[in-house]
Amino acid sequence: MALDRSDVEKIANLARLQIEEQDIPEYAENLSNILDLVNQMQEADTQDIQPMAHPLNAVQRLRADDVTEMNKRDELQAVAPNVEDGLFLVPKVIE
Amino acid sequence: MFDKTLAELAKGLENGEFSSVELTQSYLDRIKAEDSKYNSYITVTEEQALAQAASADALRAAGNASAFTGLPIAHKDIFCTKGVKTSCGSKMLDNFVSPYDATVVEKFNAVGAVTLGKTNMDEFAMGSSNESSFYGPARNPWNTDCVPGGSSGGSAAAVAARLAPAATGTDTGGSIRQPAALCGITGLKPTYGRVSRFGMIAFASSLDQGGPMTRTAEDAAMMLNVMAGFDKNDSTSMERDVPDYTADLDKPLAGLKIGLPKEYFSDEMNPAIAAQVQDAIREYEKLGATTKEISLPNTHLAVPAYYIIAPAEASSNLSRFDGVRYGYRCESPVDLEDLYKRSRGEGFGAEVKRRIMVGTYALSEGFYDAYYRKAQQIRRLIQQDFANALLEVDVIMGPTTPHPAFRLGEKTSDPIAMYMEDIFTISLNLAGLPGMSIPCGSTEGLPVGLQIIGDYFSEQKLLNVAHQFQLNTDWHKQAPEGI
Numbered sequence: 001m002a003l004d005r006s007d008v009e010k011i012a013n014l015a016r017l018q019i020e021e022q023d024i025p026e027y028a029e030n031l032s033n034i035l036d037l038v039n040q041m042q043e044a045d046t047q048d049i050q051p052m053a054h055p056l057n058a059v060q061r062l063r064a065d066d067v068t069e070m071n072k073r074d075e076l077q078a079v080a081p082n083v084e085d086g087l088f089l090v091p092k093v094i095e
Numbered sequence: 096m097f098d099k100t101l102a103e104l105a106k107g108l109e110n111g112e113f114s115s116v117e118l119t120q121s122y123l124d125r126i127k128a129e130d131s132k133y134n135s136y137i138t139v140t141e142e143q144a145l146a147q148a149a150s151a152d153a154l155r156a157a158g159n160a161s162a163f164t165g166l167p168i169a170h171k172d173i174f175c176t177k178g179v180k181t182s183c184g185s186k187m188l189d190n191f192v193s194p195y196d197a198t199v200v201e202k203f204n205a206v207g208a209v210t211l212g213k214t215n216m217d218e219f220a221m222g223s224s225n226e227s228s229f230y231g232p233a234r235n236p237w238n239t240d241c242v243p244g245g246s247s248g249g250s251a252a253a254v255a256a257r258l259a260p261a262a263t264g265t266d267t268g269g270s271i272r273q274p275a276a277l278c279g280i281t282g283l284k285p286t287y288g289r290v291s292r293f294g295m296i297a298f299a300s301s302l303d304q305g306g307p308m309t310r311t312a313e314d315a316a317m318m319l320n321v322m323a324g325f326d327k328n329d330s331t332s333m334e335r336d337v338p339d340y341t342a343d344l345d346k347p348l349a350g351l352k353i354g355l356p357k358e359y360f361s362d363e364m365n366p367a368i369a370a371q372v373q374d375a376i377r378e379y380e381k382l383g384a385t386t387k388e389i390s391l392p393n394t395h396l397a398v399p400a401y402y403i404i405a406p407a408e409a410s411s412n413l414s415r416f417d418g419v420r421y422g423y424r425c426e427s428p429v430d431l432e433d434l435y436k437r438s439r440g441e442g443f444g445a446e447v448k449r450r451i452m453v454g455t456y457a458l459s460e461g462f463y464d465a466y467y468r469k470a471q472q473i474r475r476l477i478q479q480d481f482a483n484a485l486l487e488v489d490v491i492m493g494p495t496t497p498h499p500a501f502r503l504g505e506k507t508s509d510p511i512a513m514y515m516e517d518i519f520t521i522s523l524n525l526a527g528l529p530g531m532s533i534p535c536g537s538t539e540g541l542p543v544g545l546q547i548i549g550d551y552f553s554e555q556k557l558l559n560v561a562h563q564f565q566l567n568t569d570w571h572k573q574a575p576e577g578i
Contacts, residue, residue, distance in 0.1 A: 008452070011452045011455050011456050011459070012452060014455050014459060015410060015439075015451050015452055015455040016414075016417075016432070016435040016436050016439055017436060017439050017440050017443070017448055017451060017452070018436040018437045018439065018440025018441070019440060019448065020440075023445075027448075027449065027452065030449055030510055031449065031452055031453060031456070033510070033511055034402060034449070034453050034510065034511070035453075035456075037398065037399055037402060037511055037514070038399045038400075038402050038403050038453075038457075038466065038470075039399070040395070040396065040399040041396060041399045041400055041403070041466075041469050041470060041473055042465075042469070044393070044396055044469075044472075044473055044476065046469060046472035046473065046476070049472040049475050049476060050472070050475060051468050051471030051472050051474070051475065052471050052472070052474040052475040052478060053301070053471065054287075054301065054331065054527075055287050055288075055478060055526055055527025055528075055551070056287070056288060056333065056527060056551065058288065058331060058333065060330055061327075061330060063327070072194070075194045076194055076420075078192075078194065079190075079191055079192060079193075079194060079420075079421040079422075080419070080420050080421055081418065081419070081421075081422075081424035082424070088419050088420060090419055090428075090431050090434060091428050091429065091430050091431050091433070091434055092430075093430075093431050
């Protein structure tokens with residue numbers, strides 16, 4: 001399974017990853033090899049096999065809809081790259 | 096002092112032979128003097144460690160000490176530690192000082208354990224050699240030209256080099272067991288859901304599991320006593336009582352039925368490793384165990400299925416690193432998309448980017464059934480293989496890795512060769528089963544690991560089986576030359 005330059009560019013864009021122009025051929029080769037490896041799965045007969053989401057078939061727990069957490073905004077924003085008045089700052093999105 | 100196990104150190108503290116402050120200070124001094132050879136720590140938390148040690152000594156003086164009080168350990172740098180840098184081996188989190196403690200860290204703090212520091216690891220736990228760390232690779236204490244394994248390579252190297260009596264690790268495809276094997280220590284990956292994942296930076300959430308990395312099975316039992324248990328903050332944590340993991344260590348093994356999967360003893364195996372593992376199994380026969388050949392016929396599908404499931408979950412988990420709320424942000428972004436793309440492109444290393452892209456591709460429109468769904472079906476086939484085998488035997492044994500530690504740089508240019516190093520460990524994560532690696536031999540001066548696999552929540556049994564081997568052999572007591 002061979003991915004070309006445009007495939008890699010498309011995937012990188014979907015993943016919001018900037019990759020360097022000169023690295024694209026190597027990514028194309030690596031990703032193609034990985035897809036060849038994973039395509040060995042296709043030889044397995046999995047008809048009627050239920051996909052496994054949790055090894056012990058556990059389901060998501062529900063809890064009562066009570067307030068349990070305190071506001072930790074300042075503590076959590078202390079590690080943010082850029083904040084002002086409790087807001088995360090990013091480049092202008094709407095003109 | 097550095098040759099003592101956790102259990103021995105606990106006795107020393109209890110008998111007043113040394114204080115926790117003295118013990119902690121000796122380890123800190125040793126790390127300072129020796130770790131430049133191994134690069135096993137990313138951060139050493141000297142001040143906090145000594146403060147914790149002083150509190151532990153006070154707790155003991157007041158008669159309130161428990162089994163773990165005052166014992167120093169190291170945490171893999173994937174566990175969030177409040178007020179301490181938690182990097183996950185990545186440039187992305189090089190500036191991240193965690194505002195909270197992981198549940199595992201909190202549990203160790205609550206019993207008065209001392210944190211020496213945070214250990215080196217493959218970036219976001221993606222790797223089998225520790226070479227993808229932003230901080231440079233940790234090195235194998237048995238031969239510093241060799242890798243310690245990964246992703247918990249720093250924890251394994253630190254324990255093997257006696258720079259910590261024990262450490263925490265995490266295992267998504269073998270990341271506790273493989274470095275434990277390569278560094279000649281004991282490592283346990285518990286049943287999925289046994290140890291809380293809260294505050295353990297997520298790689299592949301349906302596979303990730305934290306566990307102990309120690310010198311002995313007895314120490315692993317002491318660690319698991321602290322780590323295991325239900326946590327309401329982890330939605331996949333299992334609500335189930337925690338037994339005393341040290342309680343069954345001394346049970347005799349007469350009548351134990353050991354399954355030997357023929358797929359784990361193929362012709363491609365390194366012959367020296369195969370021979371050492373066979374010797375270990377003969378030792379078990381001497382202890383009264385019987386063996387039986389079994390088959391896990393879907394073993395060859397484990398690595399392919401893993402390299403869909405793990406990257407798919409990683410691509411989703413790592414989407415949180417956006418340069419906005421925490422972590423690395425690029426310089427002068429021109430717009431929001433540029434901010435996302437360059438922060439991620441510059442903050443993540445090559446292997447992480449590869450896996451995010453594989454996962455993104457597998458989950459993209461039109462491919463879900465062929466990849467993720469197919470992999471989840473194979474997961475069930477692998478689980479059924481184990482379930483069938485465990486109807487006939489108590490535990491399954493085989494090699495932990497196909498090769499001993501390899502040289503730094505030997506496999507970095509070939510991701511597939513690196514992935515195949517986890518061929519014997521990955522199936523357990525897919526099935527959610529517990530497994531251990533214990534030292535059982537040596538080849539070319541490098542340790543060999545025996546893997547012991549059991550049924551869900553059979554950690555007590557695994558620890559018992561491992562401990563009995565360690566009572567009758569001394570592979571776990573061997574130290575690298577000069578240590």
